Amino acid sequence: MLAYAIRRLGQSFFVLVLMSFLVFVGVYAIGNPVELLVNPQADEVERIRATAALGLDKPFLEQYWVFLKGAASGDLGRSFVYNVPALALILDKLPATIELAFVAMVIAVVLGIPLGLVAGLKPDSLLGRGIMAGSILGFSLPTFWVGLVLVMVFSVQLGWLPSNGRGETVALAGVQVSLFTADGLTHLLMPAVNLALFKLSLLIRLTRAGTREAVLQDYVKFARAKGLTQGRVIGVHVLKNILIPIVTVIGLELGSVIAFAIVTESIFAWPGTGKLLIDSINQLDRPVIVAYLLVIVTLFIVINFVVDVLYSMLDPRVRLGGAAAAH
């Protein structure tokens, strides 16, 4: 177990280095940040000065080397645009995004798994069909469109919820959280629902599919034959066996919710990393893009690791690091 963890750590390190290099190449391929940062009315002298000030006058590989040296000491560079340490900028915005992603995921799981179970146990009932049809709505319309319709209905027409921004926050272990204030919750609700919709549909469908299979399996039939209650059969035997793909997907989706909250954050002006990222990409603010991705990848690595550990707990047939041992 420990050896496995150490090996994963080593691999992760290479992932991070490779990742940062890819971003350097990517941003380089997209365009020259100076074109966007320097005032168009500025003269050539000013352009050259700005290029040098941002360190963009050095050869490409040297720029990367400078970055690596800084990264080794924990410095991921300063934002071209904001002139503050890129890492600090991201860590400042990360709680808002994680909070949003977390609430969205909770909504998706809390609603998705029970609805999926119902649809899977009674696939031919009106309720089951209704749930399935409803779930299609969740992923067939683009997020930005649904987001704006939500705003139109609940903020503009009904005036129930604020249209944008994050509400009042309270400090929780040094981190600003808006989950525990009424104002914070009203701000959080719409963006979280908007972000949750796709995941919700996916979870409903996955749970339903898994349930339909599971109820036909021998062990479920056997459990039923033993006279176990319906609740126990579903809760223990069905649920436990369909959880593996679901945990994978939840793990994946939690990561992708954090990483790709871009659209939702921009419609609701949610001050998180997604909005920061899209603005940074549009401005070619390379240090922020790199730092963002490194933070996100680290997060993904942790999530994946947790998911793998959960597998081994849910299904004894999967052994950690055991892939190699099979031969």
Added chain:
Amino acid sequence: MLRTLRLALVALAALGLPALAPAKDREVSIGLQAAITSMDPHYHNLSPNNSMMLHIFEPLIKRDANQKLVPGLATSWKATDDLTWEFKLRKNVRFHDGSPFTAEDVVFTLKRVPNVPNSPSSFATFTKPIVDVKVVDPHTVVFKTATPHVLLPSDLASVLIVSKANGEKAATEDYNSGKAAIGTGPYKYAEYVPNQRVVLKANFGYWGGEEPWDKVTFKILTNPAARVAALLSGDVQMIETVPTADIGKLSRDPKYSLADKVSNRVIYVHLNQSTDKSPPFVTDKSGKPLDRNPFRDARVRKALSMAINRDAIVDRVMEKKAVSASQLLPDFFYGTSKKLKPAKFDPEGARKLLAEAGYPGGFALTIHGPNNRYINDDKVAQAIAQFYSRIGIDAKVETMPSAVYFTRASKLEFGYMLLGWGTESGEQGSSLRSLLATYDPAKGMGVTNRGRYSNPALDQMLHTALLTMDEKKREAMIQQAAELAMNDTALIPLHYEVSTWATAKGFAYTARTDQYTLATGLRPSK
């Protein structure tokens, strides 16, 4: 009984209500379209920043809503000879920390401007012509320039004065945190959250009189629909840059009012004249390169301009929030010519001119443009393509985010480029020098001339104008230069953007040509 009740009510009102209700009345929120990247007034020369900084800091010379120069921290200024300028400073002005404003602060500011570390776009361009500053007395300064520099007052209107006492050891971080963000302006720093909001508080001791707002919150709402939704739901009381799609609805709704003004930004087309043969993305109709560059022929350029129905673009694409353009600035600005009129829409004439120039069957081109930079930029590009299809030119459209577009455009990777230009100085000479003088960045000429148009006669006129101190003569020269360039269709001007602001009922905004959104322009209305 009734009397006591009334008394009680009055007493109650005196106790609690007036303190609460007007305070709420005196707070406003404003939705901005772009992030404020710093609270350091010398860090990033960028419109949204410059606009925000004007609340906290002030320049020696201000620009009014029409970009006319008016006294700011200087009460008067004059050129005593070709190389010397004398500025009289305003007396009894205090910084937010109570310290008095003097000539030393001006000297300090000029010293700081070119030396802000990591600045992605500095203000040094504006202070560079000044080679020496002399303090005559605490309220008189004298600037020396190496060559005659008639634009000095205009340049100094872009330089905000910081306090020497607070600024001496301060870095950009100290301005962002508010520690050094101490100016003389009508509002004080209260809070700055990057990419989210800026909060300002009234400066009650302001020399120019009291502002109607105690607290102003600027929210960054980059998504246009989110901005409108915030106004409609009452989360903000004013938004800038109203999406054209929503203008019709908002203008009919009595709950809102619109303010607009033609801006200093022209949307235009640069035609790539850098190559002898086909410029990029320009071919004959079968896709083969042409043996000469059609854009070097003034007749072709003129035909491409005449084929565009500017009125239709203004009316349908821009929802009337644009004005057909004849030059680089609307004709009430300095150096513009009243003789120039927008090219008349004449597809027949355009066909004839093309035939005369040797392209009776037209040719093929791709219109390149950004899709997130100017108002409805991608729609304008599409509309132009429609008009070209009617004069026998096969036009494709390719639009992309500005992150990709401007780098490629500067490398001249395109043939037909949709671009925009905002003249911050408010005088046409500088725009002509940047966009149409022969490309020579070392001399500061044609720096943004992506069409590489080159005309020695025009260069000569612009050069002479730059050294002429007599305002009347200088303006005449710039007008003449503009007429020369526009009659040669050196570029294709399309329209001037109209800046729009929408306010909730009970508020009124004084629209500005420089597209700035200032709380000082927002007033309660009855």
Added chain:
Amino acid sequence: MAARGDGPWARFRAEFAESRLAMAGLAILLAIAAVSILAPVISPQNPYDLAQLDVLDSKLAPGEVAADGRTYWLGTDDQGRDMLSGIFYGLRISLGVGLASTVFALAIGLVFGLMAAYFGGWVDTLVMRVVDIQLSFPAILIALVLLAVLGQGVDKIIVALVTVQWAYYARTVRSSALVERQKEYIEAARVLALGQSRIVFRHLLPNCLPPLIVVATVQVAHAIALEATLSFLGLGLPITEPSLGLLISNGFQYLLSGKYWISFYPGLALLLTIMSINLVADQLRDILNPRLRK
């Protein structure tokens, strides 16, 4: 229930027809497919030919008559494009982009996911780390790089979508294959000394498919929506050749102003398309899943 036909095909048909909902879905899907194939023939206008558009006819409401006497039944967009024709053509592109990118991404993800699970060891490590990188790269950054390097076009957007999505399949396949690999039938196949590719593709693959089909059908929809989102961010298809997604995102800005038709009708078309694909796919999956055989 239905005729006990002869041969697997007839049985398949009979089983499929058991669900009326699935039959309805199939009918709609066929209609949509027909419309998108026949778009050039049945559309009143070629919405991609700029010469046929007139900006002076822009934003007409549904049923409004233009200056030249033509009636636009679903209205026009901001360029004067007939919405009906735009939707017909847009369906074609959206379906094409959605299906093509899903098929390619699925194929790539399947191969890598199976390899990772079956071979384990360094192959697994390598594939999964690449997957980690891929999954954390924002789609918008990938799309922007591809736009800068390759330019704009339908083929490029497919490349972008495949690049974004394959890793997702790879991970899903791997996780179910890891479970399947340990089961008796694989052991048995190994004991029989069957070829590795035979074990992987004939034995492992079919048993990993069911959860994958769920993900894939959802992903076709997701791919179409992702294309719309990229268009919304200005990174999608050329604006003169709009897909459904691009039509929706173009109309998006008119939602607040009451010109609902510019994004409502394309949205409706998208909804119908995705719904029918899923109705059909749900039934197919139930029939094909060996574990649901009664």
